[in-house]
Amino acid sequence: MPFRAPVTDFQFLFDHVVDFANVTATERFADADRETTEAILLEAGKMVEEVMAPLNRAGDLEGARLENGKVRTSPGFGDAYKQVADGGWISTSADPEYGGMGLPHSITTAVNEMMASGCLALQLNPLMTQGQIEALEHHASDEIKALYLPKLISGEWSGTMNLTEPAAGSDVGALQSKAVPNGDGSYAVTGQKIYITWGDNDFTENVCHLVLARLPDGVPGTKGISLFMVPKLIPDENGKPGVANTLGVVSLEHKLGLHGSPTAVMQFDGAQGWLVGGEHDGMKSMFTMMNNARLGVGGQGIGVAESAYQYALGYALERKQGRTPVEGGTGTILEHADVRRMLAGMKADIFAARAIEMACAVAIDMNTATGDKDWKARAAFLTPIAKSFGTEVGMDVAQQGVQVHGGMGFIEETGAAQFLRDVRVTAIYEGTNGIQAMDLVGRKLMDGGDAAYALLDEIEDCAEKVRESMSDLAEPLWQASETLREATEWMVAQTDMNERFAGSVPFLMGFARVLGGYFHLKASIAEGGEGARSKLAAFYIKRLLPEHSGLLEHAMQGAAGVYALSAEELGAA
């Protein structure tokens, strides 16, 4: 079943669920009116359907490989990348001064999600470049901006982010890479970075590495880290790539999935680099890149879930097995109650995760357009939820997609297994989902819970309004929101962070479940309580929302219980 881009779903969310009209009402984003937005989404969707989706399997079967120190990419990836770049899909939100379209991040988020549906391995390349563009826009000197931004925005050059080292994964502050001033304004960067996504390719003219390293006077930990632009080929003053820098790909990782995306071990040997942002300010600059990338990774999970769902539905519409209870139905497994349960659950969760993703993107746009601190706080609060829930839904939907296929799901030819293999890493990179949850209950509740309570107030206001007319949906949502309020109060009251951390993942998932219920209710209200979206909302609120209760109960158990079993009792020798 060929991939169909969910453009109408995005447009519905924009129009009725996440109040995208607030974004287009600002002066900054006034050009992104409904007509423009729809045209862009349709065009991007068409490109994904025709160019990216047909490549997905080839990228899996013939992954990227290293030949004599050079990366050779999967068949068709170079041509497809060119079409992505030529269509402007790398730079929909980039600064128009350097060639970008300057559109809201919400649109970029939707386009990125569709590209992830089409071919996750290839989509990672523009996603990395977008993050780099953003970091440079905010933190680089005018010279670096002038030299690099036009090339990155046009897609002639691509970008990478280099944080991870063998002894510095989640703990980025433990990194050992060094940078020494050359005396001419540049620096010599030395160190090894691992797992670097798209560390090299054979289709862009240059590859620009943003590298975290420590200056000689940098203190230990995250406070002593600086960020450097280290290009593969050093550009001359006109931007023409010239001398090869002293860096290279040592090896490519053999991975569970994402075979089309070269994941490189990179070696920098006194490579020439230029400071981006202030000395020792590297984490601040990198966070600009990472924040929106986190939302982007959440979108990757949802994008893969969308494709896995479409495959599963397509299979269920064809496969005949057993007597089906539905008179005059398709006569296929689609008519079995359990298969219906899986498909409806997958669809309901995709809607919930996508609505959270888009609500987060709208908050980012509103903060960009207005500088309002409440929008900033909302974007910051929703980012770890969007990343984690989006990727958890990605994994769950992909595994249910395999289940719907039965034995054929385990056979590679159907493609169902590839989704599961490819999406697995999204819960790991860009900050593991565990780290995201700790961020949510730690830094994101430092405001005493203000951003969380503002969301809960909004949910309860909405439920109150339809408490009588749509009581079967509004009442359970209102109750769930109250339970979540109690759990949030419990979290805020814990002064020992480990008490919070022990329940952070179930808290995040419980929060997401309730938010999902809210957005489903809004969808149903928009439909007047009748229609396919209302039926989906009822499915979610009656069958999936109740999970919040167990999750939040778990969230409030504190740390003692998780340490109750000693290392020996866990089985350590």
Ligand SMILES: Cc1cc2nc3c(=O)[nH]c(=O)nc-3n(C[C@H](O)[C@H](O)[C@H](O)COP(=O)(O)OP(=O)(O)OC[C@H]3O[C@@H](n4cnc5c(N)ncnc54)[C@H](O)[C@@H]3O)c2cc1C
């Ligand atoms: C395919 C792929 C692509 C990647 N691309 C890039 C890239 O482009 N650039 C880049 O810099 N990196 C990249 N990474 C690295 C990725 O970001 C890291 O793998 C990730 O941050 C986790 O670090 P780690 O692997 O060292 O795991 P660890 O940090 O060792 O974590 C192991 C486990 O311990 C948990 N844990 C660790 N610390 C804590 C803590 N303080 N509290 C609670 N739990 C904790 C983690 O949640 C995890 O479950 C990529 C990784 C992969 C697999």
